[in-house]
Amino acid sequence: MNAHLPSLAFKRKKQVSLILQSEMSECSLACLAMVAGYYGHQVDLNSMRLKFQVTSRGATLESLISNAQTLNFATRALRLEPELFDQLTLPAILHWNFNHFVVLSECKDNQFTIYDPAVGKRQITFETLSKSFTGIALELTPLQNFEQIKDTTELKVWQLWSKANGLKRSIAQILLLSVIIQLCSMILPLFMQFSVDSIVISEDIKLLYALALGFSLFAAIKVGTDLLRSHIIIYLSSHLSVQVGNNILSHLMSLPLKWFESRHVGDIVSRFSSIYPIRDFISKGFVEALVDGTMVIISLILMFMYSTTLATIVLSVITIYAIVRSIFYTPLKIAQEEELSAKAKENSNFMETIRAAKTIKAFSKEAQRQSLWQSYFVSATNSQVRLLKVDVGFKAVVDALLSLESIIIVVVGTLLVINNQLSIGMFFAFFIYKQQFTDKSVTLIEKFIEFKMLRLHLERLSDIILSKPENIGTKDLSRDQFILGRITVNDLSFQFSKNEPFVFARLNFDITPGESVAIVGPSGAGKSTLMKILMGLLEPVSGEVLLDGMNVKTIGITNYRRQIAAVQQDDELLSGSLAENIAFFSDKIDFERVHQCAQMAAIHDDIMQMPMGYNTLVGDMGAALSGGQKQRILIARALYQQPKILLLDEATSHLDAKTERLVNEAIKSLAITRVSIAHRKETIESADRIIDISRINNPSAH
Structure with missing residues (x-):
């Protein structure tokens, strides 16, 4: 092979950097x-x-x-x-x-x-x-x-909270209170030094009580300030969660349908949950890191003022600790990344099993699904075990290191006291400052590692935040605006990717206002795909869809969807009452319109026979309803929107011929544009015109 140069010197990494997939097929x-x-x-x-x-x-x-x-x-x-x-x-x-x-x-x-x-x-x-x-x-x-x-397109922490209200003020308050707390902590060791070096020798009990009272005041200030800071942190955490969670969910719901179809629900939930560790770091960890950094410097200066020898020993041990921590960082990051991924897969499988409980029971596949979930669960548990092993190994090294430090400090400090280079009180005070320095240094290093580990959560969140939302358009088009309901399709082509064949190519047809059209064709010809394009859920590779002569892209997807309503094969009802579902949880439900739409969908009588009528709860995604009842409620929901165009994808497949005829006649009386996908003869014959998708200007079908 002459195309490449074997002798070309590339600086290679010794190891491949792991990249975990976000989508099922990437x-x-x-x-x-x-x-x-x-x-x-x-x-x-x-x-x-x-x-x-x-x-x-x-x-x-x-x-x-x-x-x-x-x-x-x-x-x-x-x-x-x-x-x-x-x-x-x-x-x-x-x-x-x-x-x-x-x-x-x-x-x-x-x-x-x-x-x-x-x-x-x-x-x-x-x-x-x-x-x-x-x-x-x-x-x-x-x-x-x-x-x-x-x-790379990396997500930065500040991008999540740059628009959060009150963030800077709250952080400033927490920072100020933290400084007060730490200053009180720095003063308290002096009580030990004065008590040992001055009061024990002079036996001045009154001075002891006076010092105890004074230092008790500092302790009270510390406790009160700490309590106030905790309340501010709680407020900030909840405030940030609401603001950021709402912003991310808003962006999530603006993403195109194909984004959701290419990911497991459990993985999306897992990624969304990554906002919590980031929130905790911003509201607490970031401020603590700033304060700890300041206190580390002050403690180090004080230790050197007491004893250069002892301070050098402590500083050396902390340096070794930082090196050990950096060595363990990479395996810890990999282990945590694998654990998050494994948990997301197990969660997705669990959700899928619960959703499909009826089907699983019907086919007596409970044992098989349990075995499959157990496999995912064991994988997630093993990932957690690997993470814990890395953490346990690190903690063992750290415990040995810090224990050795304390032993060395006691030995060397005692020798300095014997040689009159330190008083006993100064040694006690130094030991307390040493403990504070060690604790704050360890915490500071851990916060730095925690900040680096946030990259893992940011990478998971970036799959949501950095994904491009749908084009909402800039044209102002309200539902009340006069729209005729004419649909024009010009040279419409679609393929799932450039390496796959066209589902259909160069489709052309025109649907006049108020016309009822049935789209037919063999299975796999692209009928449902075409319907999704007409709904604005998929973008064509080429060509355009026009509404009353206006390009849908120019109108904007949101504005376009205000003019249409649809019933798809896999539509779902949401938790709530039947009335809420028909009105699609409108802020102000028009119950007269709800009843009217239910009557048109031939579901009103069924609802009135239920114990709670329109207040009947539908259960989880309509699980308590029959297939025919669910379809009619979905049709009523679509009619409630008062669309100019109604799109139906096998919307009456579960209805008997008589009920279907009643529904079709009721919809026909509205004189709105209707586009239906159907295989049943009765549904097709009820249309004004039939479009065979496999024959109209579609070279890919021949």
Whole structure:
């Protein structure tokens, strides 16, 4: 292969940096990012997503090769047996379990180091590897024009709280109170020194009581100030949680549908929960770090004033502690990252099992699902055990180090007292200052490590915050504005990614105001995909959708959706009453309209037969209702919005012919534009016109 230069000197890292995937199908991007980082092109998943499109269907080896070549890698796909891995240029990407990609970084003594973007770093044996490796490997070699750059889109802490009201004032108050607390703590050791050196010798009891009263005052100030500071921290923490949580949720709900479809619910919940450790650091840890840093300097100065020898010993031990802590940082970060990922997977599986309880019971698969959850749970537990082992190992080293420090200080300090270089009171005071210095130094170092560990939570949150929201548009278009309801589709094409075939291509049709159109075609022709585009839930690759001659993108998705209502195949009801669901939890429910819409959807009589009528609770996502009842409530919900255009995707599939006819006649009387996807003959015949998606200007269907 002449395309690359084997002799080209790249400064390589000794280890691959682990990158865990966020989406279900982006293992190829994560693997490519890990290999690129190994050769000096530092790139994160956010940047990779902007460069390369990967759908929820996953990626092929062909698309992986294409993406690697875009990053200026020479690629070579190989079919080989694991016995020949010693001939591979590492790190290499392996095809895994026929549905996944991993990075192989090292082969040594029947041990293989695998970086799995779904699990983490693993050491596996030849036997384990042979069971999962499919026989396909991809070598990546940098070309001459390969760039060693940093291409990352990192989220900064200040970006989360830059707009939080009252943050600076509260932090200033906490900082001031913390300084007062620490100054009181610095004064209290002097009581020990004066008591031992002056009062014991002079036997002045009155002076002892006077000093005790004075230092008690300082202690009272310290306790009161600490109590006040705690209340401010509680207020700040709750205030920040509300503001930041609301801002992140608002941004989360503005993300496009495909973002949600490519992630597990448990993983999204886990990422959202990362705001809490960040909040705790900002409201408490950050201020404590500033105060501790100041107190460390003051304590160190005081210790040197008492004894240079003892102070040097203490400073040396703290320096060793900082070095040990930095050594343990990387394994601790990796272990915590793997633990968070494993817990998210276990949580997703648990939620999925609860949601599908009816189906699982119907197929008698309880034992199988329990076994699968147990596998995820054991994996999460093992990740936690690895994290605890790293932490236990570090604490053992630290305990030994600090215990040795105290022994040395007592020995050397006693010798200094014997040699009259320190008084007994000064030694007691020094020991207290030493303890304060050690505690504050350890806390300060831990806060620094905690700050670095925040990067892990920021990376998880960045998947939400740095994702691009939908285009809401700038045109002012209210629901009350006069809209005819004409839909025009011009040269509409869609594919899930550039490496996949078109679902449909160059679709053209026009739906006049008030017309009822049924979209038909064979399964897989793209009917539901087209409906999602008409709803504004998916963006086409090319072409446009017009509402009364106005481009939907110009109008803006939010404004466009105010003019339409839809009932999809997988629509859900939310926790609340039937009336609330029909009105979709409107601030002011128009009960007359609720009843009218329910009657049009032929569900009013069913509701009135229920014990609580319209106040009946629907249960978890409508679990207490039959399929037909649920569909009719969803139709009533859509009608309540008073749309100009009604989009129905198999919205009456659970209804009998008589009920369906009643619903269709009621909707027809509204004289609004109706677009339906259906397979049933009765539904199709009720339409004014039929559009066969497989035949209209669609070369991909032939």
